[in-house]
Amino acid sequence: MYDMKNLENLKTLGKESEKTMKAFWAFDQAALAEGAIPKKYKELMAIAVALTTQCPYCLEIHKDAAIKAGAAQEELAEVTMVSAVLRAGAAVVHGTHLMK
Structure with a gap:
């Protein structure tokens, strides 16, 4: 079930829920950025x-x-x-x- 290839499906998830995925990735980048x-x-x-x-x-x-x-x-x-x-x-x- 857990296969790193599954992460390729993030593209599909992003297309199906574009606004929220963009917000998630922005949050992810901001939270993990140097600070x-x-x-x-x-x-x-x-x-x-x-x-x-x-x-x-x-x-x-x-x-x-x-x-x-x-x-x-x-x-x-x-x-x-x-x-x-x-x-x-x-x-x-x-x-x-x-x-x-």
Whole structure:
């Protein structure tokens, strides 16, 4: 089901909903552009979110962008562990609702 070739269908989606896709891409570009937070850090944040939402497309796209922005393998490993601990932490703190 998850195949990077599916992203080619974004063109069709854009044709079928042109106004909203243009707005989405403008938002995407603005949010990930160099700013008060450097591009590399924004891409690492995007990877962390993609790991927690488990979006394979986002992982591939933002991994490549992070590396292009200067991210090292060590940073990719650390962002993986930060994402993992937050997912695990959410389960732990939600477990407090089970305690009496």
